[in-house]
Amino acid sequence: MRRVRNLLVAATAVAVVAGLWIAWFAGSALVIDAPVDITVRPGAGVAAVSRQLTDAGLIAEPYTLRLLARLTDRAAAVQAGTYRLDRPLTPLELLDKLARGDVLLAEVRFIEGTTLRQWLAQLAQEAKLRQALAPRDAAGVRAALGLGEESPEGWLFPDTYRFAPGVADTEILKRAHASMKRRLEAAWAARDPSLPLASPYEFLILASIVEKETGAPEERPLVASVFVNRLRKGMRLQTDPTVIYGIGEKFDGNIRKRDLTTDTPWNTYTRDGLPPTPIAMPGMASLQAVSRPASSEFLYFVGKGNGTHQFSRTLEEHNRAVAKYQLKR
Numbered sequence: 624m625r626r627v628r629n630l631l632v633a634a635t636a637v638a639v640v641a642g643l644w645i646a647w648f649a650g651s652a653l654v655i656d657a658p659v660d661i662t663v664r665p666g667a668g669v670a671a672v673s674r675q676l677t678d679a680g681l682i683a684e685p686y687t688l689r690l691l692a693r694l695t696d697r698a699a700a701v702q703a704g705t706y707r708l709d710r711p712l713t714p715l716e717l718l719d720k721l722a723r724g725d726v727l728l729a730e731v732r733f734i735e736g737t738t739l740r741q742w743l744a745q746l747a748q749e750a751k752l753r754q755a756l757a758p759r760d761a762a763g764v765r766a767a768l769g770l771g772e773e774s775p776e777g778w779l780f781p782d783t784y785r786f787a788p789g790v791a792d793t794e795i796l797k798r799a800h801a802s803m804k805r806r807l808e809a810a811w812a813a814r815d816p817s818l819p820l821a822s823p824y825e826f827l828i829l830a831s832i833v834e835k836e837t838g839a840p841e842e843r844p845l846v847a848s849v850f851v852n853r854l855r856k857g858m859r860l861q862t863d864p865t866v867i868y869g870i871g872e873k874f875d876g877n878i879r880k881r882d883l884t885t886d887t888p889w890n891t892y893t894r895d896g897l898p899p900t901p902i903a904m905p906g907m908a909s910l911q912a913v914s915r916p917a918s919s920e921f922l923y924f925v926g927k928g929n930g931t932h933q934f935s936r937t938l939e940e941h942n943r944a945v946a947k948y949q950l951k952r
Contacts, residue, residue: 649691652711653681660727665703665789672701672721681708688714697722704787726787731795733781735906736834738868739764742779742904746792755791767793768800777831777901778803803904810910818913819854826913831901834909835864839931843912848919849934858922860891868902925949 653676661675669692673685682688692698697718704726712720729751733742743759746752756763764775780803784795810830811823820826833847853860867874869887883890889898923941924932927948935941 645687645691645694648687649695649715650713652713653708653717655681655708655711658707658709660705660707662705662788663701663703663721667703668701669698669718669721672717682714688718691715692718702726703789705789724787728785729788730783730785732783733779733799733904735781735909736838736903737781738903739776739779740872742796746795749792751788752786752795753789753791755793756796764796767796774900775800777827777904779904780806781904781906806907806910810914814914815916818851818916820913825897826910827905828897828901830905830909830913831903832860832862832864832898833912834905835903836862837930837932840908842932843908844915844917845919845921845934846924846932847909847912847916849921849924851913851916852920852922854896856922857895859895860897862891865889865891865898865902868898 659679659681661672661679663672669689670685673682673688676682676688677685689698691714695715695718700718700722702721702724704724706720706725707727708717729749731745731749731752733745737745739761743756743764746756747754747759756767761775765771765773768775768778770778779796779799782799782802784798786795807823807827811826814820814826818826820829829847829850832850833843836846837843850860850862863878863883866882866887866889867878869889870882883892886893888894889900889902891898919934920936921934923935923938923944925935925941925944925948926932933944933948935944
């Protein structure tokens with residue numbers, strides 16, 4: 624009996640000491656002299672984190688953290704991702720950080736007016752993204768977004784997207800598509816009801832043209848008004864960016880007279896109305912400009928060479944502007 628009693632006493636003492644040790648460990652901040660990144664792979668757990676912290680010298684051994692996680696019911700609550708430890712925090716705070724998925728985020732920024740081909744090239748260069756899109760072309764994007772046979776051009780909203788390293792590139796595309804759908808729906812709902820546009824898709828097409836025609840924010844409503852006025856009069860849009868889009872990868876940076884007369888589905892010099900698809904990803908300013916174009920009688924505009932344009936009401940005025948700003952006469 625004495626031996627059993629001694630064993631119980633010893634076991635109780637060990638339990639008390641262990642409990643005190645774990646309590647002290649749980650409330651003692653890890654000493655972090657410089658930022659440390661800990662990566663948790665999908666399916667990994669506290670054991671993997673404990674080993675990394677031990678290897679980094681932040682904890683003496685991996686077992687206490689694992690035991691603390693089990694005792695506090697946090698062992699299974701670990702989300703994959705890269706975590707940055709850049710300030711002192713207790714093991715309990717660390718376990719909560721892992722459970723929240725408070726991961727280090729990367730970001731990718733897409734510029735207004737870029738095309739699907741440029742988006743795909745940019746995504747392919749993002750080393751922190753998991754390359755899941757297959758095939759890496761318009762067909763792959765259509766499948767990922769559920770667009771059926773519709774072109775994905777124009778359907779992705781240019782913005783900065785933050786993501787946890789290891790996220791699939793298709794997730795970025797889905798977020799950008801959802802963002803564009805929301806913004807297009809709002810712009811379409813707020814539009815001038817007299818616009819000569821039959822659907823939100825036609826609205827998106829025209830917004831992409833406005834986006835490519837000017838980078839000057841104050842000009843977008845005027846540019847939109849020119850195209851709306853032309854559509855109302857049954858005039859061809861005659862906009863160079865649509866011709867360039869139709870040329871595709873063969874475009875060498877110079878648009879020639881033969882390009883304007885060579886027919887493609889997107890050549891608005893040879894075809895009436897809007898092109899069949901958007902020609903780029905429009906930003907919010909272009910969507911708003913098409914929603915509420917400026918009230919004008921302008922039918923023409925020409926670049927001044929400084930990023931802005933001269934707008935004209937008649938062909939005679941336009942020809943004088945071309946001679947002044949393009950031909951330098």
